[in-house]
Amino acid sequence: xxxxxxxxxxxxxxxxxxxxxxxxxxxxxxVIRQSFQSPLLSDLQKSLSDGRSPLKALRRLVSFAExxxxxxxxxxxxxxxxxxxxxxGHLNRWKKQHAEQAGKWFQSIADIEALSSLATLGALDQxxxxxxxxxxxxxxxxxxxxxxxxxxxxxxxxxLVIDGASSLIIVTxxxxxxxxxxxxxxxxxxxxxxAGGPVCAQQMxxxxxxLRCSMRIQDSLQAGASYFHxxxxxxxxxxxxxxxxxxxxxxxDELLKGTxxxxxxxxxxxxxxxxxxxGAMGLIATHDTELVSLENQSQFRIKNVHFTDVMVGEEMxxxxxxxxxxxxxxxxxxxxxxxxxxxxxxxxxSKKS
Numbered sequence: 001x002x003x004x005x006x007x008x009x010x011x012x013x014x015x016x017x018x019x020x021x022x023x024x025x026x027x028x029x030x031v032i033r034q035s036f037q038s039p040l041l042s043d044l045q046k047s048l049s050d051g052r053s054p055l056k057a058l059r060r061l062v063s064f065a066e067x068x069x070x071x072x073x074x075x076x077x078x079x080x081x082x083x084x085x086x087x088x089g090h091l092n093r094w095k096k097q098h099a100e101q102a103g104k105w106f107q108s109i110a111d112i113e114a115l116s117s118l119a120t121l122g123a124l125d126q127x128x129x130x131x132x133x134x135x136x137x138x139x140x141x142x143x144x145x146x147x148x149x150x151x152x153x154x155x156x157x158x159x160l161v162i163d164g165a166s167s168l169i170i171v172t173x174x175x176x177x178x179x180x181x182x183x184x185x186x187x188x189x190x191x192x193x194x195a196g197g198p199v200c201a202q203q204m205x206x207x208x209x210x211l212r213c214s215m216r217i218q219d220s221l222q223a224g225a226s227y228f229h230x231x232x233x234x235x236x237x238x239x240x241x242x243x244x245x246x247x248x249x250x251x252x253d254e255l256l257k258g259t260x261x262x263x264x265x266x267x268x269x270x271x272x273x274x275x276x277x278x279g280a281m282g283l284i285a286t287h288d289t290e291l292v293s294l295e296n297q298s299q300f301r302i303k304n305v306h307f308t309d310v311m312v313g314e315e316m317x318x319x320x321x322x323x324x325x326x327x328x329x330x331x332x333x334x335x336x337x338x339x340x341x342x343x344x345x346x347x348x349x350s351k352k353s
Contacts, residue, residue: 003085003088004084004085006088007084007085007087007088008068008084010088010091010092011065011068011084011087011088011091014058014061014062014065014091015062015065015066018059018062021055021058021059021062022059024055024105024106024109025052025055025056025059027109028048028049028051028052028055028105028109029052031044031045031048031109031112032045032048032049032052041112041115044108044111044112047104047105047108048105048108048109048112050101050105051098051101051102051104051105051108054094054097054098054101054102057094058094061087061090061091061094064083064087064090065084065087065091067083068084114195115196117197118192118195118196118197118198121148121192121197121198122197122198125148125152125198125200126152127144127146127152127200127201127202128198128199128200128201129198129199129201129202129203129204130197130198130199131189131193131198131199131201131203131204131205131206132204132205132206133193133194133205133206133207133208134205134206134207134208135207135208136207136208136209136246136247137164137165137207137247138164138205138206138207139161139162139163139164139167139205139207140160140161140162140164140186140190140205140206140207140209140249140281141160141161141162141203141204141205141206142159142160142161142186142189142199142201142203142204142205143159143201143202143203143204144157144158144159144201144202144203145157145158145159145160145185145186145189145200145201145204146158146185146200146201147181147184147185147188147200148185148188148189148192148200149188155200156178156319156320156321157201157202158182158320158321158322159322160182160186160305160322162249162281162282162283163281163301164207164281164301165247165279165280165281166276166277166279166280166281166300166301167276167281167282167300167301167302168272168275168276168281168282168283168284168294168300168301168302168303169282169283169284169302169303169304169305170283170284170286170291170292170294170295170302170303170304170305170326171183171283171284171285171286171305171306171307171322172285172286172287172289172292172304172305172306172307172326172327173306173307173308173327174307174308174309174318174327176309176318177307177308177309177318177320178307178318178320178322179253179285179307180215180253180285181320182283182285182307182322183213183215183251183253183283183285184215185200186251186283187211187213187215187251188200189201189204190206190209190211190249191211193206194206194208194209194211206249207247208246209246209247209248209249210241210244210246210247210248210249211249211251212237212238212241212248212249212250212251213238213250213251213252213253214231214234214235214238214250214251214252214253214255215251215252215253216253217230217231217234217257217258218230226258227257227258228256228258228259231256231257231258235252235271238250238252238275239271239274239275239278242274242275242278242279242280243278247279247280247281248275248278248279248280248281248282249280249281249282250275250280250281250282250283251282251283252282252283252284252285253284253285254285254286254287255267255268255271255272255284255286255288256268256271261288264288265288265290265291268284268286268288268291269291269294272284272291272294273298273300276298276300289326289327292304292326295326303324304324304325304326305322305323305324305325306322306323306325306326306327306328307320307321307322307323307327308323308327308328
């Protein structure tokens with residue numbers, strides 16, 4: 001009776017978690033039945049082999065604990081055999097014996113699941129390839145780059161080269177033309193490449209680098225942080241990482257959007273110069289056309305590219321193709337005129353973007 005309450009709570013947890021144990025035992029068995037040639041996969045498989053028997057033992061303990069739900073049978077047997085108390089003791093001994101190894105089992109299955117996901121992308125996406133990863137002083141380049149989450153019939157491929165350390169590409173363009181999507185495609189494919197997986201491109205090469213982004217910034221009422229403050233916090237992390245040994249690949253979307261135009265331009269120039277001084281490379285997507293003059297005024301390697309829209313009759317269309325040079329026009333006022341005229345359709349604009 002002294003230990004009944006504690007034992008009951010522990011056994012309740014055990015019964016509630018049996019689905020968890022069964023699921024992982026099935027996963028372990030699936031991996032163990034495979035034949036691997038890779039030393040890495042063989043080591044992961046061995047770790048799971050070591051964990052299979054303990055999981056089966058845990059399953060037996062669950063069957064013992066289920067006697068508590070057998071009504072009168074449990075009422076008579078438990079006081080005579082101390083059934084719950086002994087089952088609880090076995091559970092504690094199981095935990096003590098396998099506490100150190102259990103973390104390795106689940107880390108191994110997590111590694112195999114991650115590798116399987118990367119392999120699945122390479123197997124299912126006919127347009128994917130494995131990138132070439134070189135030294136930290138090389139350039140970032142891709143041919144036929146596309147976004148991993150867009151279907152092949154919708155996604156538009158683009159070519160892009162970032163000329164190594166202290167290089168910047170300024171992406172300007174119309175609203176909804178594809179600037180942010182390009183940055184996300186670069187970021188996602190870089191993350192896939194650095195994880196050892198395939199990328200959504202015809203060809204791609206990149207250096208070993210630190211991928212750092214300032215995108216989709218949000219303010220916080222609870223934390224008392226304005227949009228501008230939240231963006232500065234993110235940029236502080238990006239700048240801090242430029243002190244590391246590996247080069248930084250930065251992706252900045254609408255830099256310093258939370259302040260006025262004059263301060264935004266001057267502040268952006270200062271931040272970009274500091275990043276480039278420290279050998280970082282990257283892209284910035286912006287509507288601030290004052291920044292395009294950096295291509296001819298800066299000591300660093302800076303070039304302008306842009307997306308644009310085409311008017312076909314009264315309809316605005318996008319081809320999502322990246323072009324050289326700064327953008328020459330803007331569709332913002334046309335969209336405002338549509339809004340005021342009552343002809344702006346948010347769903348249509350969302351599909352285009």
